[in-house]
Amino acid sequence: MSTLVTDPTGRPDAPAEPQVRDRADVRRQVKLVVVLALLVAVEIWFKLEITDPEVSHLLKGPRSAENQPVFFDGSYVSWGAVAITAVALLLAVLNRYPRGAGGVLLAVLVGASFYGSFLMWAYADSALPIAITNPLGGTLLVATYLVLGALAGVVCERAGVVNIAIEGQFIMAAFFASVFCSLAVASLGGLPLFWTPVVGMVGGALAGVLVAALLGFFALRYQVDQVVVGVVLVTFGYGLTSFLRGQIPGDQAARLNRPYQLENVEIPGLADIPYIGQAMFNQTLLVYLMYLAIPGVWFLLFQTRWGLRVRSVGEHPKAADTVGIDVIRVRWQALLLGGVLAGLGGSAFTLSTGAFTSQMSAGLGFIALAAVIMGRWHPIYAALAAIAFAFLRNLRDQLSILDEKVPGELISMLPYLATIIAVAGLVGRVRAPAASGQHYSKGD
Numbered sequence: 001m002s003t004l005v006t007d008p009t010g011r012p013d014a015p016a017e018p019q020v021r022d023r024a025d026v027r028r029q030v031k032l033v034v035v036l037a038l039l040v041a042v043e044i045w046f047k048l049e050i051t052d053p054e055v056s057h058l059l060k061g062p063r064s065a066e067n068q069p070v071f072f073d074g075s076y077v078s079w080g081a082v083a084i085t086a087v088a089l090l091l092a093v094l095n096r097y098p099r100g101a102g103g104v105l106l107a108v109l110v111g112a113s114f115y116g117s118f119l120m121w122a123y124a125d126s127a128l129p130i131a132i133t134n135p136l137g138g139t140l141l142v143a144t145y146l147v148l149g150a151l152a153g154v155v156c157e158r159a160g161v162v163n164i165a166i167e168g169q170f171i172m173a174a175f176f177a178s179v180f181c182s183l184a185v186a187s188l189g190g191l192p193l194f195w196t197p198v199v200g201m202v203g204g205a206l207a208g209v210l211v212a213a214l215l216g217f218f219a220l221r222y223q224v225d226q227v228v229v230g231v232v233l234v235t236f237g238y239g240l241t242s243f244l245r246g247q248i249p250g251d252q253a254a255r256l257n258r259p260y261q262l263e264n265v266e267i268p269g270l271a272d273i274p275y276i277g278q279a280m281f282n283q284t285l286l287v288y289l290m291y292l293a294i295p296g297v298w299f300l301l302f303q304t305r306w307g308l309r310v311r312s313v314g315e316h317p318k319a320a321d322t323v324g325i326d327v328i329r330v331r332w333q334a335l336l337l338g339g340v341l342a343g344l345g346g347s348a349f350t351l352s353t354g355a356f357t358s359q360m361s362a363g364l365g366f367i368a369l370a371a372v373i374m375g376r377w378h379p380i381y382a383a384l385a386a387i388a389f390a391f392l393r394n395l396r397d398q399l400s401i402l403d404e405k406v407p408g409e410l411i412s413m414l415p416y417l418a419t420i421i422a423v424a425g426l427v428g429r430v431r432a433p434a435a436s437g438q439h440y441s442k443g444d
Contacts, residue, residue, distance in 0.1 A: 029097075032092040032097055040082060040085045040086055042114075043081050044082055047078040047082065047117070047121075050074070050078070050124045051125050054071055054073060080116075081116050085113055115395075126405075135391065135398055137278070137279040138394035138398065139387065140287055141348075141352060143390035143391075144286050144290050144352070145368070145390075146371060146386035149369075149371075150375065150386040151297045152337075153368060155297060155337055157433055159310045159330060160314040160435040161219065162226045163212075164369070165231075166369060168234040169342035170237075170345060170349065171241055173203075173207040174347065175241040175356050177349075177351055178200065180200050181197055181259035182200075182256045183256070185258065197261065200259050200351050201347050205340045211233055211237060212335045212336050215233055220335075245356070258355070259351055259355070261351060265284070267281040297379040309325050311433075312325060313330045313435070317438075327440050363416070367389050367416075370389070376431075
């Protein structure tokens with residue numbers, strides 16, 4: 001129905017001219033149409049390439065021996081994925097693609113549909129009797145590192161400090177968590193074995209705080225460029241852990257690198273939920289800490305006076321200083337809290353695998369930084385982005401035995417390729433905290 005305007009005499013005039021669309025909105029629509037059209041084409045190709053659509057799954061998880069593979073016709077999943085993505089494509093063509101939470105939910109649904117279509121193609125017609133396994137458990141294991149690292153990045157950047165050193169905090173925390181836990185196992189005979197990994201977690205948190213303190217010392221006290229200091233600290237972390245590991249005598253190396261792995265703790269009732277219960281609620285202490293850290297950081301940043309101060313010094317430090325907020329002190333506090341979070345994430349590397357190896361963080365600290373950008377410096381959105389990257393990383397491990405259809409090299413680069421695409425093209429225009437990376441001193 002046309003909108004009418006009225007002249008001063010009260011008579012209806014001609015219909016109002018249509019509102020001119022913003023160029024950014026037009027570009028957004030074009031991107032959506034192109035991406036969704038490609039997804040539809042690929043999903044159709046996946047379906048047409050399948051000869052025998054029968055596949056099997058073990059999605060209920062390793063609960064008991066009665067969990068036998070379930071065979072089903074994958075055509076329903078393949079064509080259902082095409083239908084869902086086609087509906088999203090139609091909405092994008094008509095410029096009716098929802099925004100906000102609705103758009104996020106639809107994007108998640110389209111992504112899940114594409115994932116299902118891909119799995120049907122990857123597992124169908126296989127010469128090996130391989131069943132689709134539940135990816136949630138492996139995803140949460142990797143998400144522990146990424147989510148805690150992303151939350152560390154969010155806290156620091158909200159205060160105006162760019163923490164490029166998350167990768168260095170990861171590798172330092174992994175090393176010292178192994179040493180602390182191994183010493184606890186060897187020396188503290190009266191300490192129950194179940195709690196010895198907690199000693200390792202303390203060691204990892206202290207290592208993360210140490211790297212954060214070095215970053216604050218150079219970046220906040222002497223106002224050295226934060227990005228440069230962060231890169232140097234990453235190199236420092238790798239070099240120091242390799243040096244210390246090489247200095248340990250051979251007869252002591254095994255004793256200092258034999259941490260007691262975290263045991264799974266099952267939550268009664270919740271662990272019995274079909275499909276997701278065992279994966280989500282029969283996990284280690286660090287995974288449960290990750291669950292609590294996401295709402296905890298959100299509450300600190302957006303529901304407390306301290307969080308308001310953090311956000312104020314990250315947006316306008318001079319205005320914050322004017323009302324009596326100690327900008328440098330608040331930035332130090334945020335930086336050290338980020339060190340604790342990143343240190344706990346790094347300790348998960350060794351406390352989950354049982355040993356420290358050089359370069360075991362494998363660039364995940366930089367992927368955590370990418371999750372910060374994708375999450376628009378919001379703790380919940382950054383955590384969701386980190387979980388998405390963890391899912392892709394787990395997918396690489398899950399499909400590593402299917403080289404006959406998917407090249408192993410492509411699977412290995414999948415998480416990093418997705419990171420580049422997401423940060424470069426799909427995030428859109430994002431605005432970091434206004435004072436992020438900017439130095440401040442009293443009187444500026």
